[in-house]
Amino acid sequence: MTENVRSLAPKATELLRLHHAPDILQVINVWDAISTKVVADIPGARAVATASHSIAASLGYADGENIPLEDMIDAIRLISDATSLPVSADLESGYGNPGETVRKAIGAGVVGANIEDQMRSLGDAVAQMSSVVRAAEAEGIDFVLNARTDAFVKGQDRDPAAVLADAIERGRAFLEVGATTVFVPGLLDEATVTALVEGIGWNKVSVINVPGSLAPARLQELGVARISYGPWTQRVALTALADATTALLAGGMLPEGTRALN
Numbered sequence: 001m002t003e004n005v006r007s008l009a010p011k012a013t014e015l016l017r018l019h020h021a022p023d024i025l026q027v028i029n030v031w032d033a034i035s036t037k038v039v040a041d042i043p044g045a046r047a048v049a050t051a052s053h054s055i056a057a058s059l060g061y062a063d064g065e066n067i068p069l070e071d072m073i074d075a076i077r078l079i080s081d082a083t084s085l086p087v088s089a090d091l092e093s094g095y096g097n098p099g100e101t102v103r104k105a106i107g108a109g110v111v112g113a114n115i116e117d118q119m120r121s122l123g124d125a126v127a128q129m130s131s132v133v134r135a136a137e138a139e140g141i142d143f144v145l146n147a148r149t150d151a152f153v154k155g156q157d158r159d160p161a162a163v164l165a166d167a168i169e170r171g172r173a174f175l176e177v178g179a180t181t182v183f184v185p186g187l188l189d190e191a192t193v194t195a196l197v198e199g200i201g202w203n204k205v206s207v208i209n210v211p212g213s214l215a216p217a218r219l220q221e222l223g224v225a226r227i228s229y230g231p232w233t234q235r236v237a238l239t240a241l242a243d244a245t246t247a248l249l250a251g252g253m254l255p256e257g258t259r260a261l262n
Contacts, residue, residue, distance in 0.1 A: 005107070005140065008109065009140070011111045012112075012141035013141075013142045014047075015144045016180065018047055019144055019181055019225055020203065020225075023220065024220035025046065025047065025227070026216060026226075027047050027048060027227070028048060028228075028229060029090075029229050029232075030048050030051070030079055030233070031050065031057075032058060034082075034261075034262050035237070036083050038262075040083040040084075045085060048079070048087055049090065049112075049114075051090055051229075051230050051231050051234065052067075052089075052090040052092050054234035057234065058075075058234075065092050069101065072091075072095075076089050076108045076110055077108035080110055087111065088112030088113060088114070088146065089108075089110040089114070090230075091105060091115055092114075092115075093117075094116075094132070097131075098115050098128050100135070102115075102132045102135045103135045103138075103139065106136065106143070111143060112145070112146060112180075113132070113144075113145060114146045115128065115145065115146075117147070117148060117150060117174075119149075119150050119151065119155075122173060126173050126176075129177050129178075129179055130177040145178065145179045146182075146206050147175075147179035147182055149166070149174070151170060151184065152167060152184060152185065153186055164192065167182075167184050167196060168199030171184070171205070172200060181225050182200050182204060183226075184196055184205060184206070184207060185208040188207060188213070190218070193205070193214065194222055197223040203224075205223070205224050206224070207226070208227070208228050208230050209227050210230075211232075
């Protein structure tokens with residue numbers, strides 16, 4: 001274990017503890033140093049997570065591993081350096097080598113990651129998640145793998161019962177090879193969340209909240225471990241910018257209550 005990685009060990013252990021705690025963990029997604037500082041300074045923030053979509057957009061790339069890996073790692077390093085809180089990184093599908101990508105991300109200061117299965121064959125997806133777990137173990141920290149299944153994201157034209165069964169089967173398989181939680185993105189209703197928790201495990205399911213999602217308090221009651229917000233936090237910020245620009249160009253003034261957060 002290098003000195004840099006050794007210094008991350010307490011953060012890694014804390015992030016793992018937060019995923020096992022009875023209170024639901026909310027991680028607000030960030031995309032650069034200043035968004036990280038703003039989020040981390042808010043009382044109640046216990047960890048932050050990067051949003052790959054948002055980082056790519058901020059650097060002029062489309063989502064989906066179009067941003068070069070080294071540029072993504074550089075952005076993650078700036079985010080990690082901007083806060084003392086544990087940082088979890090969205091590493092998409094691992095850029096062709098999930099284990100090596102996670103090793104680089106740990107070197108950049110993160111102690112957890114999302115890795116997407118993109119609905120590869122179950123065997124390939126399990127091998128993918130296993131490689132991440134092995135790489136993190138080799139670094140010697142309590143790394144948090146929030147293993148993502150795209151069953152709902154890619155299954156909108158399929159029978160809902162089959163999609164749910166796929167998500168549960170994949171989630172269980174990912175946990176068996178060492179994932180901490182199973183990330184199931186999508187606009188999920190209460191019945192679906194309940195079925196996922198029953199099938200995958202209490203305090204083992206991670207979700208994304210989007211407009212129309214269940215409230216955090218209800219998700220906690222249903223046994224969800226973690227909520228993230230993906231690109232929606234950047235969209236909130238850009239909506240505010242667009243609204244302010246519209247008002248200013250129409251002869252208006254800066255919004256009252258605007259704070260100097262940098």
